[in-house]
Amino acid sequence: MSLTTQFYTMLAMIAMGSIFGASLDTYNRFLQRGKRKRWIVFINDVMFWLIQGLAVFYILFLVNYGEIRFYIFVALVCGFAAYQALMKNIYLKLLEILISAVILIYQFIVKLFMSLIFNPIKWIVLAFVTLTITLGKVLLSLVKVIVQMLLWVIKIIFSPLKWIFALFWKLLPESIKKSVEKLSIRLAGFFKNIKNKFIYIWKYIFGIFYKK
Template sequence: MSLTTQFYTMLAMIAMGSIFGASLDTYNRFLQRGKRKKWIVFINDVMFWLIQGLAIFYILFLVNYGEIRFYIFIALVCGFAAYQALMKNIYVKLLEAIINAVISIYQFILRLFMSLIFHPIKWIVLAIITLSITLGKVLLSLVKMIIKMLLWVLKVIFYPIKWILSLLWKLVPGFIKKSVEKFYSGFAGILEKTKNKVMYAWKFISSIFYKK
């Protein structure tokens, strides 16, 4: 390995040590260990260290084709120490500022959406539903009133007819009355039998498709 390659390797590993420090602070800021369960923290820690190791090895592979030397670890420690001493406070403040800015923008967009889109649509939908229910009640009342009026009119119209028919029925000979009554009884019996068969068929079909 040439001196130039070794120098680039040192610089890359110092940079990766600093990046590792920033990544660790970012990871701890978002993880919030005190609020997480232990198994979740464990899984996240394993994933974090695995990703960091792969990233460092990838940079090392780009610089010197993955050759590992003792000074590489020293460079990583130096980069991490330099970050802790010189850049940590600045980075943490910058990270908090970015997080707060993102939260503020998100809350502003959410309030804007709620004010300009969600609430107007909600009130319009509620107004339409209320108006529909009110119109439905009014129409139902009108229909009931019309039906009552029609029944009253029909009752008035058919009352004389019923009275005339009752008088005519009294004038009908007895043997005709008996024949009509017999026919009516037979017809009623047929209707009853048909009704029973239909009900039996419906119960049979229901027992097939529905379990008790």
Template sequence: MTLTTQFMTMLSMISMGVLFGAGLDTYQRFLKRPKRKGWIVFINDILFWLLQGLAIFYVLFLVNEGELRFYIFLALLCGFAAYQSLMKNVYVRLLEMIISLVISIYRFLLKLGHILIVAPLQMLFTMIITLLITIGKGLLVLLTSILKLLLLIVKIVFLPVKWVGQILWRLLPNRLKKSVEKLYNKLEGYLQTIKEYVKKQIAKWKKKE
């Protein structure tokens, strides 16, 4: 391994140590350990360390074809220590600023989407419902008016028939009137009996349910 390669390896591993420190702080910021279950934290920790190890080995492979030397671990430790002592506070503040900015943009987009999309759709839906209700009420009023008019026409048409029937009823003999009244009373009694029977059957059916 040439001196140039060794020098590039040292610089790369110091940089990876710095990136590892930044990645660890980022990971801790988003993981929120106290709020997570133990098994979730355990799996995330394994994945984090695995990804970090693969990233370091990949960079090492690009620089010196993956040769491991003792000074590589020292370089990683130096980079991590430099990050902790010189860059940690600045990076954490910058990370919080970026997170706040992203949250603000996200909330702004939500409000904008509500104003441009959701609110017009709600207004349109309300207008359609109101229009349908108004049309329905209008049709109901129209239908009621038509039915009242038809009933009035029927009453007017059948009024002479009623008068003729009353006159004919008065002209009928008393014996025939009594026969008709008896027949009417019998029919009314039959209908009342059928009505009571139907009520009892309905009551029994409801009890069975």
């Protein structure tokens, strides 16, 4: 290994030592060990050290094709020590500023999304639902009025027929009257069941639209 390669290797390992120190502080800042379970911390620690080792070896491979010398470890320690002594406080302050900036940008984007997209869509949907329910109530009220008017018209139309039928009924023999009465009782029960079902369905529909 030439002196130039050794020099580049030393510089690269010193830089990697400093980067490792910054990575360790960043990792500890986001991990928050006191709030995590032990097995989660263990898995994260293993992954962190594995990634750092691979990164160091990759840089070493680029510089001197992966040749390991004793001074490489010394350079790593020197870089880490230089970071701890000279750059740690500055880096931590910059890291906090960066985190705060990212949080502010995220909050701004969320507020912008809520104001420009979510809230307008929400109010449009609410207005559509309210309009639909209102129209449904109006239509049901209109149908109710029409049905009542039709029943009133039918009642007026069939009133003369009722009188004619009553007169005709008086002229019928008693045996026929009894048969007709039995049939009418059965039909009355049948139509009563239909009426009850219709009333139940009607109340259910009204309950949907008039429910508070």
